[in-house]
Amino acid sequence: MSSTPTPPAGIRGAIDLSALSASSRSAPEAASAAPASAAGAPDASGLPEGLLVEVTDATFSEVMNRTLQVPAVLVIWSSAHPQTVGLAERVAGIAAGLEGRVFVVSADVQTSPAILQAFQPVIVQAFGQLTVPVTFGLLQGQPVPLFPGLPPDEEIRAVLDQLVQAAVQNGITGRVDLGPAGAAGGSGQEDELPALPPLHQEAYDAIDRGDFDGAVAAYERALAADPKDHDAELGLAQVRLMQRTSDVDPQAVRAAAAAAPEDVDAQLAVADLDVLGGHVVDAFTRLIDTVKASEGVDRDRARTHLLELFNVVGNHDERVRKGRTALMNALF
Template identity: 80%
Template structure:
């Protein structure tokens, strides 16, 4: 999927969290009782219903699933640092001008430390250090680095416009009807109620039951092998299961030490896709296909095809990857 370039402005107002790199934040800092206001004078309570969603460790999987149809903007901030409070509302106030083309996800790392932990490697790779606030686009569950720190409203509007354009180019054209909950059947243009098995999968993900989600998606595919949503969901859930608890640095070290180890290369490719480095993942496995033979080669090839499903066939990088794979095989 095409990514949106990181804007040229600097990380104004970013708080360095590098000291937390080896730990997971615990506890929750007290959140100010006053409703934070945006730079445009809009308080969170004054935003249209459905434009701003608060994510928690328990609900984040559901939020990611919603981005299959509707683009989102994820703002990761900390209630322990006053200057970061209110950024999500500011972004949402700008997003509200885009007529429901995207919704905004607010993630307070003091309340939801697992979200910060999950995005830690992506934040460091994208912005050079672990810091808050940071803002990502979310397109079909894939993070797109947008900006660190606290930009001005006109800068926010510029990058949100670019994100919407990238979403349209990738066929993600659902909308949130302002005043409705994002992803609800009545709230997204031309989006019917979810089929029972897809809803079952979403509910299982919400409950942290990834195996249950796999079972539901597999049942859906058994009923309709051409169910693209089930195929994409199954591939994404399996990716989540494979990468759960995997240490990025250790995986990269193992792959570098053993370039002929297919499993080691697959592990890093999975983490790269999860972190939004799709082209790197594809290149790694195509190179592995070129360098191996027999069962190892076939294993790398099959895994690459599965990652193509995770990203989606509409993505230009998938089309290029399929061409490169054919050239590597023949």
């Protein structure tokens, strides 16, 4: 596993693509769905051709199939809101530095309303409300909530780095051929897919079935066999996050936390939702404030929960490093 959480079962099965079936396309629409040229000069945006793919309701399923081998970033925006228009190109500009390891998918809800409809349950579960623009990772056809709104470039870059790491850990190592205009190293050929350790594969299979208990057991056995198995440690933390958030009502949880700031359980629950939705700094800040405001058993629970969320994000992440420093200051 990696620092980008694998989509919980409640999210993984929430995308209804029946309205986006490729079989329902007209002939002109089907022709427009053909992938961009594998190599060539930059397009009109100045980006390498093939890096940024614009989709419609009719062509989206084909793009989802491409994510079986190459991870993608889906940017859902609205031409009715001018401030969102350039987000996909901005994300693609940052993705250009990743040497074809990820491509960007642009969906305008004004011309592709079914895409927004299909993702609506995921958006609400991850971010607490329906919001546009919103950005997802797509790994093997499964959505990974990344961020809502218009974050600064440095935050986008950090999230894309995490998405690529998650893809590699899941054996998704293909690349888009960006041609001579793209970053060096994009060969257009799929890298050989590494085999997962048996217990890791068992955990992934259990997650796909929605069997969180089975995934936890597999990761725990992996750690018992090798206490230095950091991927298993990350995976275990992420599965436990899935367990805690799979059946929650995000709006109810956030309302409870706002109404009772002293309720440690409510603050822990909102922190989980924030990490799941990509609001990592918000989650860390909330729990550090809870540590400061509580004492005794409650304080230790908040501290322990924060340490587990550090594991979910990954110790390599700069936000975790800063979070650990802030926690130390809060404790001492």
